[in-house]
Amino acid sequence: MISPSETPRLRVEHLRTVFRLADGRDAAAVDDVSFDIGAGETLGLVGESGSGKSVTALSIIRLVSAPGRIASGRVELDGRNLLDLDEGAMRHVRGRRIGFVFQEPMVALDPVYTIGYQIAETLAVHGLARGAAARARAVELLDAVRVPDPARRARDYPHQLSGGLRQRAMIALAIAADPTLVIADEPTTALDVTVQAEILELLRDMRRKLSLSMLLITHDLGIIAMMADRVAVMYAGRIVEQAPVDRLFAAPAHPYTRGLMASIPGAQPGRQLTAIPGSVPAIGQAGVGCAFAPRCPDRFEPCGERAPSITVVDAGHDVRCFLNEPAMRPTGRGRP
Amino acid sequence: MTPLLDVRHLVKEFPGRGGWFRKHDVVCAVDDVSFSIGTGETFGLVGESGSGKTTIGRCVLRLVEPTSGQVKFKDLDVLALGPREMRQARRHLQIVFQDPYSSLNPRMRVGDIVREPLTIHRIGTREERAGRVRQLFELVGLDPNDVVKYPHEFSGGQRQRIGVARAIALEPSLVICDEPVSALDVSVQAQVVNLLIDLQRRLGLTYLFIAHDLRLVRQICDRVAVMYRGRLVEVAPAERVFTTPVHAYTKALLSAIPHLKPGQKLERIPFDERSFTRADLREVEAGHWAAI
Numbered sequence: 001m002i003s004p005s006e007t008p009r010l011r012v013e014h015l016r017t018v019f020r021l022a023d024g025r026d027a028a029a030v031d032d033v034s035f036d037i038g039a040g041e042t043l044g045l046v047g048e049s050g051s052g053k054s055v056t057a058l059s060i061i062r063l064v065s066a067p068g069r070i071a072s073g074r075v076e077l078d079g080r081n082l083l084d085l086d087e088g089a090m091r092h093v094r095g096r097r098i099g100f101v102f103q104e105p106m107v108a109l110d111p112v113y114t115i116g117y118q119i120a121e122t123l124a125v126h127g128l129a130r131g132a133a134a135r136a137r138a139v140e141l142l143d144a145v146r147v148p149d150p151a152r153r154a155r156d157y158p159h160q161l162s163g164g165l166r167q168r169a170m171i172a173l174a175i176a177a178d179p180t181l182v183i184a185d186e187p188t189t190a191l192d193v194t195v196q197a198e199i200l201e202l203l204r205d206m207r208r209k210l211s212l213s214m215l216l217i218t219h220d221l222g223i224i225a226m227m228a229d230r231v232a233v234m235y236a237g238r239i240v241e242q243a244p245v246d247r248l249f250a251a252p253a254h255p256y257t258r259g260l261m262a263s264i265p266g267a268q269p270g271r272q273l274t275a276i277p278g279s280v281p282a283i284g285q286a287g288v289g290c291a292f293a294p295r296c297p298d299r300f301e302p303c304g305e306r307a308p309s310i311t312v313v314d315a316g317h318d319v320r321c322f323l324n325e326p327a328m329r330p331t332g333r334g335r336p
Numbered sequence: 337m338t339p340l341l342d343v344r345h346l347v348k349e350f351p352g353r354g355g356w357f358r359k360h361d362v363v364c365a366v367d368d369v370s371f372s373i374g375t376g377e378t379f380g381l382v383g384e385s386g387s388g389k390t391t392i393g394r395c396v397l398r399l400v401e402p403t404s405g406q407v408k409f410k411d412l413d414v415l416a417l418g419p420r421e422m423r424q425a426r427r428h429l430q431i432v433f434q435d436p437y438s439s440l441n442p443r444m445r446v447g448d449i450v451r452e453p454l455t456i457h458r459i460g461t462r463e464e465r466a467g468r469v470r471q472l473f474e475l476v477g478l479d480p481n482d483v484v485k486y487p488h489e490f491s492g493g494q495r496q497r498i499g500v501a502r503a504i505a506l507e508p509s510l511v512i513c514d515e516p517v518s519a520l521d522v523s524v525q526a527q528v529v530n531l532l533i534d535l536q537r538r539l540g541l542t543y544l545f546i547a548h549d550l551r552l553v554r555q556i557c558d559r560v561a562v563m564y565r566g567r568l569v570e571v572a573p574a575e576r577v578f579t580t581p582v583h584a585y586t587k588a589l590l591s592a593i594p595h596l597k598p599g600q601k602l603e604r605i606p607f608d609e610r611s612f613t614r615a616d617l618r619e620v621e622a623g624h625w626a627a628i
Contacts, residue, residue, distance in 0.1 A: 048521040048522055048523060049521055192384035192385055192548070193384070193548070193550065193589065193592045193593060194384065194588060194589060194592040194607075195384075196592065196594075197592035197594075197602055197604055200602075201602070201604075219521070220522075220594070221596060222593070222594030222595065222596055223594055224598075225594060225595060225596050225597055225598045225599075225600070226594045226600075226601075226602065228598075245598040245599070246598050246599070248598075249596070249597070249598050259523060260522060260523060263525065263526040264522075264551065264596065265529075265549070265551040265552040265554065265555035265556070266551050266554060266555055267596075271533055271555065271556055272530050273525075273526035273529050273530055273555065274526060275523070275524075275526035275527040275529075275530055276524075276526070276527075277527070279492070279493055279494070279521070279524055280491075280521055280523070280524075295523075
């Protein structure tokens with residue numbers, strides 16, 4: 001947790017990113033999203049496909065491509081609004097100040113260059129090392145992310161590496177320029193569970209050694225429990241609940257969060273799972289009310305009429321749900 | 337009890353690296369695998385990518401031809417069947433694929449997709465088939481009026497329901513579920529899993545459930561087989577596999593599952609690949625087999 005007086009490493013305020021639909025309307029993929037990440041803190045961003053979590057990440061590094069655009073809001077890194085920077089300054093931020101780890105290393109790594117070359121090139125671009133020194137540093141970085149035989153592996157092309165090694169190489173690339181924030185978007189989703197465990201342990205290790213702040217995007221609550229200090233739950237472009245990780249697991253306040261937790265196999269006894277009916281709305285398809293209302297077991301009158309605003313239920317724990325607004329709560333349906 | 341499906345010494349080799357003029361190496365995707373599944377049972381097959389679990393499912397259906405071994409389904413010697421007999425046998429052996437986005441023909445109306453097996457096997461009259469399709473839509477929780485729509489008009493979960501409706505159209509006794517929910521959103525996965533459980537109860541289905549989600553397998557399977565490098569390393573009732581695993585690889589695999597309790601560190605049990613031996617399964621306790 002960070003005290004209100006200090007500047008958080010990353011502060012996202014009222015971020016809104018829209019996509020132009022075929023009919024000319026703008027639909028918000030990210031809508032009024034606000035969160036802070038303190039120094040050395042990891043915020044887990046949980047959501048299903050289409051919830052807007054990846055667009056949030058791309059908005060932070062300003063890589064939203066057309067027909068999407070950032071419509072409004074602020075993204076402050078160490079107090080500086082990234083949305084005001086020109087493209088040249090932004091290029092310096094990407095890679096140098098913010099490193100990224102994506103789900104699919106084959107997308108982030110260039111197939112025609114060796115991984116050692118790519119790491120050395122990143123160091124050179126940011127003016128940190130050149131030539132033999134950069135190549136030597138690349139090998140050090142591969143060693144730091146526990147790539148076995150790093151000097152030899154540095155000369156390999158991405159396709160010559162296994163999925164786990166490629167993900168390690170991408171982590172080496174992400175931390176090469178000594179960033180303060182790492183954005184990891186589903187970093188282990190394509191990996192087997194044993195390799196996933198190794199990569200998560202590596203990320204924890206790197207985070208501690210380099211005092212990194214981290215935005216960790218995942219759909220897996222197990223990974224959240226293992227990695228996050230605080231959690232933001234996204235649904236249909238909005239953060240519907242935000243809390244310290246212990247608190248979120250012990251007392252989830254939003255019906256969607258409760259539904260997600262209940263739908264994990266093993267959460268309930270018996271063979272049947274607890275499902276959330278319906279499906280995630282497509283972008284631009286949510287109605288005027290709470291986007292989760294059509295699937296919500298607890299919906300009541302106001303839910304279909306307008307979107308709930310943010311209610312603070314406890315220190316650092318807030319939720320967008322009428323059930324948690326004391327004045328709105330229907331009698332006998334509130335939860336203690 | 338006679339098993340519904342009995343697989344003995346199944347082997348599937350694929351040509352590996354090699355040149356045109358060099359002898360090919362072979363990769364043994366399935367390496368002498370034996371197991372049997374009882375009627376009404378849900379038998380889980382778990383393992384990491386490349387362990388051979390999908391290949392086993394495909395060999396049973398002869399979507400790929402096994403190199404050797406025996407597959408008995410009821411009294412049928414599946415691997416000895418000619419093409420016409422195999423088509424007949426497929427009435428009773430069906431599969432639900434992983435990806436509901438690529439496994440449905442985008443140019444066909446979903447009603448026709450579900451009707452196709454009925455047409456191929458010349459079941460009922462045209463009207464009877466149309467009625468059966470509507471009935472199947474209801475059975476899997478879809479609106480029968482949607483039969484005229486195309487796959488892209490449905491969400492991933494609904495598409496997987498269409499895949500399930502097609503698989504059960506011929507009233508099969510064994511359905512191979514190959515990662516049936518791994519492409520779906522978490523909140524929708526449970527709907528499809530519940531549908532499969534419900535259909536099993538109502539139609540007396542037997543499932544070979546191939547998955548990498550260990551929590552899910554624990555929840556819904558009666559027995560579980562763990563695969564590693566083409567071999568079965570452990571076969572036991574689901575709870576036993578998860579509470580008292582015997583094989584070193586099973587222990588390592590289970591120890592890598594993240595806990596759902598915040599702040600709890602994984603106590604991982606390492607597995608040294610070099611220690612792996614091709615031991616045969618032996619019964620370490622009644623119904624609990626391990627390759628040690």
